[in-house]
Amino acid sequence: MSIFFDSLIIITTLDLFNKELMVSIRKIIQTIFFIYTIFAGIWFYVYINELKNENYSILKPSSVEGFLPISALLGLKRFLLTGTYDPVHPAGLTILIAAIVMSIFVKKSFCSHICPVGFLSELISNAGFRFTINRWISGFLGSVKYILLLFFLYVIFYQMSLQQIIFFQNSPYNKIADAKMLYFFLDISTTGFIVIISLILLTYLFKNFWCRFLCPYGALLGILSWLSPFKIKREKANCIDCQKCREACPSDxxxxxxxxxxxxxxxxxxxxxxxxxxxxxxxxxxxNKDRYFEKNENLLSIAATLIFLLIFIAAYFTGHWNSPVSNEEYARFLDSIRSLSHP
Ligand code: SF4
Ligand code: SF4
Structure with missing residues (x-):
């Protein structure tokens, strides 16, 4: 990893990126990933429709499996216990592993660079009121995502046996879980609609409400980010107590x-x-203690993105990205998608 960081330092000395461009580089990266997510969503919609019309030559955009974090956690347990990579949603597991590795090395950079929900959350918050939440209420709300995370970890890593995980992974429900997710949004129920509107409203009123208080995925990455050697350091002597830093901080x-x-x-x-x-x-x-990126700390954004892309490339070229579930099999399950329930 040190070679990786050292090469980035060389890039800094070459001054390939001027200051003005670098200031917004995180937002550029975030926007690119968000646009790609929208593109992948449309592509997935077309894919489903083509399968319904019995055109099986179309390729599924595997990145949509990133929206199946529970399935990815199941895949992670099986991978850790047996070395078998998720045979149904390999891209989902790859994205989870990439997010974990990013957090360990460069803080929760998955949330600030790759996650489309994080992007939307920042966008809505920046346009909204950004009210401050009382310390006690904030402390209580802050525990919700950890309770959710503990629940998922308890069920998956303690309660579920390996056989149950394999059974779930091979179930028709899991095989088309990404299509079920698409249908959830296309054919949203009144309850689902109210929940989403409430979350948007809460994010409009209070900075990054979902990410700060409710996302269990973010809770996991946050805990892992303690291992990251990077941290924000405040020079006390230079501080004039303007509090602009808190104002700017999406996590308040x-x-x-x-x-x-x-x-x-x-x-x-x-x-x-x-x-x-x-x-x-x-x-x-x-x-960090070796003061990497001190001259141009925006290179941290480049490091985070490179880690993500390198893991994606490695997974893609070693056959750990595209699902082996054939289009014909996928289409068969689509016919009964509304009646498929959790095994
Ligand atoms: S932004 Fe303002 S309050 Fe924050 S560390 Fe700098 S001077 Fe201090
Ligand atoms: S303290 Fe806030 S603004 Fe600063 S890096 Fe962390 S999340 Fe971003």
Whole structure:
């Protein structure tokens, strides 16, 4: 990994990226991944319709399996116990592994660079009111995602046996779980609609509501991000207590009263360090003990994206990306999609 970081330092010295471009590089990366997600969603819709019309030559956009995090956790347990890679949704497991590796090395950068929900959440929050939530309520709400995470970990890693996982993975329900997810949105129930609108509204009122309080996936990545050598450091001597850092922080972390940010909610976005006052005061930096990226810490965004892409490329070329479930088999299950229930 050190060779990887060293090569990025060489890129810095070549000054291939000018400051203005680098300031928004995270947002550029985030936008590209979001646009790709929309594209993949449309492609998946076309795929399903083509299968219904008995055209089996079309390829499924495997990245939609990223929307099946529970199935990916099941795949992870089987992989850890047996070495067998998820035989139904390999892309889902690859995306989960990439998110885990990213968190271990470069904080919760999956949330701030790749996740489309994180992108939307920031977009809505930036347009919204960004009200502050009382410390006690925030503390209570902050525990919800950990309770959800504990529940999933308990059921999958403790309660479910390997045989049950294999049975679930091979079930028709799991094989077309991504199509079921698409139908959930296309044919949304009143309850589903109310929940989504409520989440949008809550995100409009309070910064990143879903990510900060409810996402169990983010909770897992946040805990793993403690292992990351990078953290935001505040130079106390340069701080003029303007609190612009907290204002800019999508996770509403009180950056101004800490020296080092160890918060699990820190997504490594560096918005706190990029507001005008922080840039002028040189009060905040994202560093690690070897001070990689100190000159141009935006390279952290490049590092995060490269980790994701390298894992994707490795998975793709070793046959761990596209599902072996044939289009004919997938189409057969589609006929009965509405009656397929959880095994
Ligand atoms: S932006 Fe910088 S100067 Fe302002 S409160 Fe935060 S750390 Fe202090
Ligand atoms: S503390 Fe800074 S890097 Fe961490 S989430 Fe807040 S703005 Fe982003």
């Amino acid at each position: 972390i009180k950056v101004y009263n800490k020296e080092n940010i160890f918060a699990v909610n820190c997504i490594g976005c560096r918005e706190c360090a990029q507001n005008e006052t922080a840039v002028k005061q040189h009060c905040l930096r994202m560093i």
